[in-house]
Amino acid sequence: MTHVANEHSERDVPAMTVQRIPLYLRCLLEAQGERLTVLNSKQLGDRAGTNAAQVRKDLSHLGELGTRGIGYDVDDLVVHLMRRLGITESRSAALVGFGRLGSAFLGYQGFAARGVRIVAVFDTDPDKVGTEIEGLIVTSIDDIADAVEREGIELAILTVPAASAQKACDALVASGIKAILNFAPCTLTVPDDVSVRQADVAADLQILSFHLNRASSEGYSR
Amino acid sequence: MTHVANEHSERDVPAMTVQRIPLYLRCLLEAQGERLTVLNSKQLGDRAGTNAAQVRKDLSHLGELGTRGIGYDVDDLVVHLMRRLGITESRSAALVGFGRLGSAFLGYQGFAARGVRIVAVFDTDPDKVGTEIEGLIVTSIDDIADAVEREGIELAILTVPAASAQKACDALVASGIKAILNFAPCTLTVPDDVSVRQADVAADLQILSFHLNRASSEGYSR
DNA sequence: TCGTGTGAAGCGCTTCACAGCA
DNA sequence: TGCTGTGAAGCGCTTCACACGA
Numbered sequence: 089m090t091h092v093a094n095e096h097s098e099r100d101v102p103a104m105t106v107q108r109i110p111l112y113l114r115c116l117l118e119a120q121g122e123r124l125t126v127l128n129s130k131q132l133g134d135r136a137g138t139n140a141a142q143v144r145k146d147l148s149h150l151g152e153l154g155t156r157g158i159g160y161d162v163d164d165l166v167v168h169l170m171r172r173l174g175i176t177e178s179r180s181a182a183l184v185g186f187g188r189l190g191s192a193f194l195g196y197q198g199f200a201a202r203g204v205r206i207v208a209v210f211d212t213d214p215d216k217v218g219t220e221i222e223g224l225i226v227t228s229i230d231d232i233a234d235a236v237e238r239e240g241i242e243l244a245i246l247t248v249p250a251a252s253a254q255k256a257c258d259a260l261v262a263s264g265i266k267a268i269l270n271f272a273p274c275t276l277t278v279p280d281d282v283s284v285r286q287a288d289v290a291a292d293l294q295i296l297s298f299h300l301n302r303a304s305s306e307g308y309s310r
Numbered sequence: 311m312t313h314v315a316n317e318h319s320e321r322d323v324p325a326m327t328v329q330r331i332p333l334y335l336r337c338l339l340e341a342q343g344e345r346l347t348v349l350n351s352k353q354l355g356d357r358a359g360t361n362a363a364q365v366r367k368d369l370s371h372l373g374e375l376g377t378r379g380i381g382y383d384v385d386d387l388v389v390h391l392m393r394r395l396g397i398t399e400s401r402s403a404a405l406v407g408f409g410r411l412g413s414a415f416l417g418y419q420g421f422a423a424r425g426v427r428i429v430a431v432f433d434t435d436p437d438k439v440g441t442e443i444e445g446l447i448v449t450s451i452d453d454i455a456d457a458v459e460r461e462g463i464e465l466a467i468l469t470v471p472a473a474s475a476q477k478a479c480d481a482l483v484a485s486g487i488k489a490i491l492n493f494a495p496c497t498l499t500v501p502d503d504v505s506v507r508q509a510d511v512a513a514d515l516q517i518l519s520f521h522l523n524r525a526s527s528e529g530y531s532r
Numbered sequence: 533t534c535g536t537g538t539g540a541a542g543c544g545c546t547t548c549a550c551a552g553c554a
Numbered sequence: 555t556g557c558t559g560t561g562a563a564g565c566g567c568t569t570c571a572c573a574c575g576a
Contacts, residue, residue, distance in 0.1 A: 296505055
């Protein structure tokens with residue numbers, strides 16, 4: 089059952105480290121844009137809004153990626169982080185819910201550079217099904233299982249109203265999707281092998297509102 | 311403005327507890343809709359996707375809000391959590407960046423029930439300034455300081471491209487805003503007394519993508 | 533009796549400080 | 555010399571287990 093792990097390639101990465109990998113990657117891509125070839129942990133920490141010790145500890149969970157006395161090679165680290173995130177080839181995502189928010193994501197050109205492509209759009213509304221948008225045709229959610237297999241879809245972005253989110257989620261799970269980003273303000277029930285991330289904008293605003301109450305003391309961030 | 315500290319009304323609330331308060335509030339409002347008057351910690355934990363011990367510990371940080379042997383009064387707890395979040399009166403928010411994503415938030419009718427109202431819209435694009443939308447008129451970001459004072463704006467939702475996010479952020483900070491929800495994929499630099507929450511959709515998708523890798527390599531054979 | 537509130541134990545993440553290596 | 559990688563210490567969050575009170 090146990091595989092031989094080359095270096096620590098299959099060692100356990102702490103959850104908080106996983107959440108920061110996309111942040112580091114973004115900072116490294118910025119640095120690439122500035123023609124920087126090497127960054128040390130202090131520089132990367134400053135860009136990411138953390139600190140040098142955090143950066144070193146995080147990256148050490150992924151392997152020995154730096155050079156003592158020098159720092160981290162930007163290009164190498166970009167490649168390594170992308171591989172860890174599984175986005176060396178773009179991941180294919182389905183957009184479920186062709187409303188205002190869904191349309192905004194469809195029109196957003198920034199996903200490609202971050203390793204994600206929206207390759208299918210689903211909705212339940214018969215008036216929307218058949219609409220062409222960004223080269224895709226809005227499809228009935230009943231046809232999702234076929235599309236998932238045909239297009240190799242692995243991720244879903246759920247932008248339907250809260251009232252229909254669980255139903256749409258069930259359809260996604262039934263079609264074999266194992267990762268869902270849910271923008272509906274409701275708790276989704278899924279099997280253990282399916283990952284869900286909750287993106288509740290109103291909740292974020294409420295958290296910020298809480299901190300406003302304690303405006304006397306110093307502010308938080310993230 | 312300081313209240314007499316009855317019980318622990320101004321005691322320090324752990325950051326993780328603050329993040330769950332909006333979740334509990336949402337679950338309680340759902341329960342209200344089902345005409346439930348009392349919930350115990352197990353029931354609330356199930357709805358929120360956590361557990362009974364977590365609920366009791368979290369709520370105990372806010373005071374003695376339950377009744378032993380019974381549970382928590384739904385209406386009372388709703389009022390208490392809303393007060394703690396500072397949304398008994400809606401908070402006024404500015405939307406900065408009238409693009410696809412910003413338009414989606416403007417059209418979203420769900421914020422009102424969560425205690426937040428968008429009362430002003432800003433953009434830099436002269437073609438967009440002057441547009442009327444949802445009863446609001448898109449205003450130049452240069453006029454933000456006036457609007458913040460006039461409308462009592464305390465929150466900002468930043469939906470501009472990454473390249474102009476820091477500039478818009480600086481304008482918000484200069485106008486006195488102390489809480490910013492940033493959808494641009496970039497790190498914002500702000501004074502210590504300003505709270506920023508980062509909402510990076512692509513990063514969320516990358517985190518989900520990471521977990522897809524784990525699942526496939528850890529999975530049972532077949 | 534039942535369920536909350538809470539000290540204490542358990543656990544994981546962050547920070548520190550320095551050994552190790554280019 | 556300079557910076558990474560890492561054990562260890564520090565800290566905060568979660569979970570446990572039970573006293574307390576309605």
